[in-house]
Amino acid sequence: MEFIKKQEWRYATKKFDPHQKVSEENLEIIKRAVQLSTSSYGLQLYKVLIIEDPKTREKLLPASWNQSQIVDASHLFVFCNYAEVKPHHIDKYIDLTAKTRQLNVEDLKGYGDFMKLKIGEQSNETQASWTKHQTYLALGNLLAVCADLQIDACPMEGFDVEKYNEILGLTEKGLNASLVAPIGYRSPDDNTQNLPKVRKPLELLFESI
Template sequence: MNNLKALNWRYAAKKFDREKILSDEKLNILKESFNLTATSYGLQPLKMLVISNKELQAKLRKHSMDQQQVDSASHLLIICIEKDVDEIFIRNYFERVKHIRETPEEIIKPFQEYLVEDFRTKAKIEIEAWAINQAYLALGTLLTVCATEEIDSCPMEGFEPEKYEAELNLQAKNLKPVLVLPVGYRAGDDIFSEFKKVRRPLEEVIIQID
């Protein structure tokens, strides 16, 4: 499926077919896509939970405004931000750069020290807001890949993060859930799949400067 056809096919699924489960191959594509998404400085202040336990999905539905997609989906993806993006986190990133790219220390060090100092001066709430922005970048990547792979999805902000944290013991993992993405295959009786897309005309949203 080409990109535009895929994006026109995509919609926010309101109801999933409980009997249709993503293959390991499809699931691995989503995992790899999440890991390959763009993030600021390449720091990846994110982790993603992949849940297929139906009892757990049913519990999480209670903390998701009772949205049926949460437990009817094949899998529930939860995008979380790291709570501590600190000096250790940043230095670990540059160690990976040195290991993978074999970049000399003298080339890496100036930018490494700049980032360490920059993040040291930021308030925790500012770093959290920055990390949440990275989560939305990852969500965009996942939605696009889902569309091209003909995997249905439904991006969600409507859930109770604190209750997700407690249910999933995310405090122990030092993570904060910020976005939820049920994925799977649309139910045959989901009437929303047949609705025409409602978008502003292209000339209203594109400003071309030649």
């Protein structure tokens, strides 16, 4: 199966070829795949920065355990979750739904109120953790579409969140850096690409009931 072959081809790239760039056309496909990611209630409570600027990436390097992918990859995606869920996030989603599906905002008020109630019951910490979880789904789509396009990527949690928030001015926007994903093309010198995948056997991973 083509999907499986592409998943076997992909790996968390440790060394990118700094001379190869992802085309604008492929970048648009990747953005669309991230946009189509599923999220709780469909709220998409995050923003995604796409960083090409070398100076910004040089600043992020020491805040990323000096992992060279930060500066060598073609583009750096930084997934940022909203640290708190505000009523206006829900209102905007309701407005967008009404506009997209040609409905009356008033008819969706009950649903909006329900979301506000349920999400409002959560502590700030739980909200931050919940919105952060959503970014992992978007990251999953990014990795899958990149593999489909034969573009390399590396999912990354190895960075200092506070420093990212500071360097990228995220806190004042209510955002928090949750995940990083450099994308581009593997260097032939990256020996990791030749290593067999380490995965639990299916019989340990799954249990049929």
